[in-house]
Amino acid sequence: MAKQNRYRFCFGPWNLSEGQDPYGPTTRPAQTFDWKLDQLKALGFDAMMFHDDDAVPDIDGKSDSQIRSETRALKKRLDDSGVAAEMVAPRLWFSPMTIDGAYTSNDPKARKYAIERSLRTIDIANYLGTNILVLWLAREGTYLRESKNGRRSIDLLVEAFDKMLAYDKRIRLAIEPKPNEPMDHAYLPTIGHALAVAQLTRDPKRVGCLIESAHAILAGLDPADEIDFAMAFNKLWSLHLNDQNGLKFDQDKPFGSSNLRVAFNQLRALERNSYGKNGEYICFDVHPFRPTKVEHWMAHLDNSRRTFLRLLEKARSFDEKRAQQLVADRNYAALDQMVLEHLMGRD
Ligand code: XUL
Ligand code: MN
Numbered sequence: 593m594a595k596q597n598r599y600r601f602c603f604g605p606w607n608l609s610e611g612q613d614p615y616g617p618t619t620r621p622a623q624t625f626d627w628k629l630d631q632l633k634a635l636g637f638d639a640m641m642f643h644d645d646d647a648v649p650d651i652d653g654k655s656d657s658q659i660r661s662e663t664r665a666l667k668k669r670l671d672d673s674g675v676a677a678e679m680v681a682p683r684l685w686f687s688p689m690t691i692d693g694a695y696t697s698n699d700p701k702a703r704k705y706a707i708e709r710s711l712r713t714i715d716i717a718n719y720l721g722t723n724i725l726v727l728w729l730a731r732e733g734t735y736l737r738e739s740k741n742g743r744r745s746i747d748l749l750v751e752a753f754d755k756m757l758a759y760d761k762r763i764r765l766a767i768e769p770k771p772n773e774p775m776d777h778a779y780l781p782t783i784g785h786a787l788a789v790a791q792l793t794r795d796p797k798r799v800g801c802l803i804e805s806a807h808a809i810l811a812g813l814d815p816a817d818e819i820d821f822a823m824a825f826n827k828l829w830s831l832h833l834n835d836q837n838g839l840k841f842d843q844d845k846p847f848g849s850s851n852l853r854v855a856f857n858q859l860r861a862l863e864r865n866s867y868g869k870n871g872e873y874i875c876f877d878v879h880p881f882r883p884t885k886v887e888h889w890m891a892h893l894d895n896s897r898r899t900f901l902r903l904l905e906k907a908r909s910f911d912e913k914r915a916q917q918l919v920a921d922r923n924y925a926a927l928d929q930m931v932l933e934h935l936m937g938r939d
Contacts, residue, residue, distance in 0.1 A: 597866060599904070602678045602873040603632065603893055604641035611882045620886050629673060631890055635897075639676040639873050643683040644713040647720065651712070652687065659712060663719035670720070677720035678873050679766065679802075679830055682706075682713040685730035685774065693731045695752035696745040696779065703748065707755050714760050724829055725756065726802055728768040733775030745779050750792045757795045765799045766829045770807040773842050782811050783818045787825055800827035804877055805858060806836035806844060816857035823865035831867070832877035833858065833896065844879040847896035848903065852935055855899065859907040874900065910934055 605628045611619030625646070632640055645651045648662045670677060684694035684706050692698055694706030710725070717725055732749065734740050753765055767789070771781035780786050783801050790799035801822050808815040822828035835845040835855065848855035861867075868874070876896040880889060911930070918927040 596908070597863070597868050599868055599874050599900070600638040601897055601900075602637060602639040602641055602875040604643070604875070604877070605646045606643070607876065607878060607893060608889060609879050611880070611884065613882060616882075619882055620880075620884070620889060626669075629669065629675065632675060633673055635890060635894055637675075637893070637897075639678040640670070641678045641726070641875055642680045642716075642720065644680055644709070644716055645683050645686075647677075647680060647716050652709075656712070656715070659715065660719060663716050667720050677717075677722045678875060679722055679724040679726045680713050680717040680720060681726035681728060681768075682710045684709065690731055693733075693740070695729075696732045696740060696748045698740065703752070707752050710752070710756055711759050714756060714763050717763065718760070723762045723764055724766050725763050726766045726768055726830060728770065729778060729780055730770075730774060732780065733772075733778035735776050737777070742779065746789065746792075749779065749789060753789075753799060754794045757793060757798055763798065764829060766802040767799065768802040768804060768807070768830075768832070769811070770804065770842070771811040773810070782808075782813060783822050787822070787827060790827070800825075800829045802830040802832060803828060804832035804834065805847070805855075806834050806842055806877075807832075809836040809854075810839060810842065812839070814854065814857065816854070816861040819858060819861035819867070820865065823861075823867065828865075828867060829872060830875060831862075831872070832875050833900065834876060834878045844877055846878050846892045846899065847876060848899040852899075852903075853931065856903050856906055856931075856935060859900070859903045860910070863904075863907050906934060 605625060608628050610622060647666055648654060648659050684690050689702045689705040695703060697703050714725055717723065756763060756765060767780060767786035769780045769782050769786050771778055780789060783803060786801045790796045793799050803815060803818045803822060805815040808818045819828060833847045835847055835850040836843050837850040876893055878892045878896050880892050915927060915930065
């Protein structure tokens with residue numbers, strides 16, 4: 593029997609969010625980074641994800657040497673806690689410079705800012721001991737299609753990725769596609785788009801992807817299919833498991849919260865592809881529900897991992913032989929019910 597994978601878990605400081613939404617303010621008090629790190633350790637997670645300014649707050653006002661000394665101090669705190677840095681991602685959607693996009697902005701000064709900030713994020717990744725740069729291309733798209741030239745936008749994305757690949761020979765770019773929000777339409781909405789654009793860069797083998805369950809669902813796709821697709825290319829370098837109830841705003845619900853069967857199929861896809869065999873983590877990009885009280889603040893992360901581990905047992909105990917017999921007999925009604933009863937615990 594193939595060796596069973598032991599999964600390792602991770603989340604980011606933003607996953608302990610304070611409850612703000614476009615219609616109302618925070619519902620929980622702000623906490624320090626140290627508090628968040630303590631919570632991560634208390635829950636027994638293995639690693640933390642970072643935006644560049646999670647690692648170095650107010651990064652734009654800081655010099656390279658300040659960035660170096662602050663990041664090294666952070667690395668020591670992480671080492672002392674036995675926590676790894678899983679990835680670093682440039683937060684390119686907050687600055688006044690990126691109002692109209694970052695790498696695909698119509699303003700050359702904004703594009704220059706976005707690339708320079710990404711190179712600084714690569715420095716941070718190096719100081720923190722990870723070679724994964726996650727690129728969620730938040731504003732690389734349009735509100736109205738006439739405002740940008742789509743063909744030129746692809747060229748600009750490739751140009752930006754090439755600068756990052758040339759800057760550091762070890763860095764790997766993990767593109768995190770999302771079809772919409774904040775934009776009406778994004779230029780790289782799916783894993784197929786991300787992996788296709790990788791082929792246009794100077795080093796395609798260092799351009800891969802990160803799948804987020806909710807983003808795949810927003811694109812009308814099954815996240816399990818996205819996992820199989822990316823892993824057929826050996827390019828799934830990180831994963832944001834969560835859930836999403838249909839086509840609406842990005843919900844970042846606990847893993848399995850809306851559709852247990854879709855979550856079960858993600859587990860099956862991870863298992864059949866041996867996700868994690870090269871050290872990749874299971875990251876939960878989940879948020880607490882807005883009404884969550886302070887004393888229940890960590891539950892969405894603990895619950896996501898509990899659901900993951902229960903579904904892992906379900907994936908491993910699924911009767912594949914019987915399933916294959918039903919497939920051979922084209923008895924999909926029985927296969928369907930077999931899955932439901934397995935999930936409901938009847939067999
Ligand atoms: C946005 C999203 C981000 C990225 C990291 O929808 O998922 O949190 O995962 O920049
Ligand atoms: Mn995400």
